[in-house]
Amino acid sequence: MVSNNDSNSILQRLFSYARPYRIYLIGSLISAMISVVFSLLIPVFLGKAVDYILGAGNVDFSGLLNTIIYLALFIAFSTVFQWLMSYCTNKITFLTIKDLRSRVFNKLSSVPLEKIDRVPHGDIINTMVNDIDTISDGLLQGFTQLFSGIMTIIGTIGFMLSISLGIGMAVVLLTPLSLFVASFIARRTYRKFTEQTAIKGEMGGLIEELLGNQKLIKAFSYEDRSIERFKEINGRLHECGVLAQFYSSLTNPCTRFVNGIVYAAVGILGAFSAISGGITVGQLSSFLSYANQYTKPFNEISGVITELQSALASAKRVFALIDLEPETSDENLLSHIEVDGKVQLKDVAFSYQKDRKLIEGLNLDVKPGSKIAIVGPTGSGKTTVINLLMRFYDVDKGKIEVSGVDIKKMQRKTLRSMYGMVLQETWLFEGTVRENIAYGKENATEEEIIKAAKAAYAHNFIKRLPNGYDTVLTQDGANLSQGQRQLLSIARVMLIKPPMLILDEATSNIDTRTEIHIQKAFAKLMKGRTSFIVAHRLSTIKESDLILVMDQGRIVEQGSHEELLSKEGFYHNLYYSQFHTS
Incomplete structure (x- = not known):
């Protein structure tokens, strides 16, 4: 469960996104306050209307008519400002959510690729869509409902105390019971809604994974196991959801119970006071109306608090995504360099996981216009070299230079455009x-x-x-x-x-005849351009100027096709494992 300090921090941060639209927030709060004031005046005048009807043949029609006019005006004004409050709330909610969703999307564009790779994509989608919608439904709109509810409670107590101090104090003394019920429900629902939100993200990741690989699932008859994985997560979601709904479902019966106690207390005390002449029958009628109005916000607030707990949990996940460390700024770096196609890797070291070494001491000097092939067994680091050349990942040690310039000294956009x-x-x-x-x-x-x-x-x-x-x-x-x-x-x-090319198994899904044509087209395109070719089919890279043979993150051999075959080493074995027939 998140501490109060964390909850306050999340709220403050969320409302910082609403700050540009605070005029709507102010309008919503003022409209809520005015609407509450007019709605609280209605019971007073209803009480007066009752007192104007003293009995058969003893009705003050003039006073009753004036009271009805006032009531009509109060109801009309209350309705108008209620609508205005909803309008302002919706405006600030949708504008804020639009900015928040844009901020998340823009953050994904600035986060290093390694950060995105470590988070299930379905979980990210769930955060961008469902979690932000939950914030919209719960936190922002609930805030205005919470404000109007608190205003109603305070205003109702004030009016009741002005009519009868004794009865009003009795209601005040019963208030802690309502607060205890609301607090009891809020504490227990937040933890479950937080857990439920996390499991929904996990399920979103699984569904995205399974839907994107249906052919593979069917090819390996993985259907039953995928169903089992789904059932396991769905089972946890069911258990958590049941408990979350159980605690939130306590809201209505518990608050109704408290409502009944308050209403009964007001009715009994008011009846005795009316009999003794302390208040009029009309004032008793006003008190009973206030008793309903006083307890109703507790019911609404409890429901709002349940939504707020769920929204806070979603907001925490959204901000966790926003707080991912972005790529270091490159605005002040080189935006243009003259590209001659020369590429150098100097003592480069890199690993995806710090405790599992991959590339160490990698050195390479590529001359302009060279055709460089990178081959090796799976997991040898071929594609990793491409990731480092494009700076999708930064090297842990050493440096990479293009045309004599360290790629960390140029803008990423400039590098990738090459x-x-x-x-x-x-x-x-x-x-x-x-x-x-x-x-x-x-x-x-x-x-x-x-x-x-x-x-x-x-x-x-x-x-x-x-x-x-x-x-x-x-x-x-x-x-x-x-x-x-x-x-x-x-x-x-x-x-x-482009000045340089990177081809990572670029013709792997093309038929042989078309591939021959494509290879010819690539040959024309690569002429005079530095080219890096990652290949598994070694027959496609025979004409390369230099072949780099990688194994376990290191270049174990390099040379032309004929030179490497004559060495009868790693490349020789790799090549003839594809073409040798016994």
Whole structure:
């Protein structure tokens, strides 16, 4: 359970996001106060109306008429300001939530990739959508309800004390009982709602994982085990949810019980006072109305507190995401350098987990325009080298230089614009084929896009699509084959013609015939450009100027294809393990 200091800190931080829209907050609070004042005046005039009707043939019609007019005005004003309070609350809530969600999304753009990789993506989605909605429903809107409820309680006590000090004091003495009930429920619901929110995030991560890998699940007959994993998490969510709902469901019956005690106390004491002439029958009627109004906010506040507890738990998760350490600022670093294609790695050391060493003492000197192939068994560090070159991850030791400049001295955007990158895992977004190809060059002309598509051997299949280049792709390009998706990814790079290239198994999902054409296209594109090629199929990198053979994070061999084969070492064994037949 979070301490009061933590809760106060979360509240203060949340309302800091609402500060730019405080005019709406002020308007909401003022409207709530005015609405409460008019609603509290209504019982007073109802009591007067009762006193004007003393009995048959003894009715003060003039006084009764004036009272009815006042009542109509009070009800009208109370309704108008109630609407105004809701309007202001909704405005500040939705504007604040919009800013909060934008802040979370922008933070994801500035957080180092390693931070994102360590958090289940479904959990992040759950935080951005469900948790922020919970804050909207509970914390911000509940705050105004809480304020109006407290105002009603204070105002009701004031009016009751002004009518009869004795009866009013009796109600005040019963107040701690209501506060105890509200506190009892709040303490027990917060812990369960916090736990429930965390489990929802865990479930979101699992569902995102399972939905994204349905083919793999079915291929390995993993359905039963995935169902078991879901059942286990769903079971914990059920148990936690039952307890959370149980504690929150205590709100209504407990507050109704307290309401009954207060109403009965007011009725009994008021009746004796009316009989003895201490108050009039009309004032007793006002007291009974106030008794209902006084206890009603406790019921509402208890419900609001339950929502607040859930919202606080969600806010804590949202701020935990916002508080992730961002990438170090690079605004004052170099925004432009002359790229000649020279790349150097000097005594580079890196590991994803500090207790498990991966790359140590890696040195490499790449000449401009060289074609560098990186090969090695799975887990040898091939893709890690690419991550370091692109500065998706920073080296733990040593440095990487491009054109003689340490990459830590240049802006990340500047560094990454030097490379054209094609990965084995393609990524397409929901948009037209044209927009997907032009992703890296926003102002590309139609002629440039078509030329790039032809260079990537994608033009022919694009023309066969229902609307050609205007065909809208579904999320991740699901309405295309995997090979077609990869051809579009290649066309992106063909369009921007970067100074250097990174190809990580770029043709792994393409048929052999098309691959031959693509290799020729890449050969033209790589001419005069420094290129890094990660390959598992060693037949594709025979023409490389330099082949780096990696094993356990180290370069164990380097040289041309013929040189490495003649050594009959690691590369020789790796190569012939693919092509040797007994």
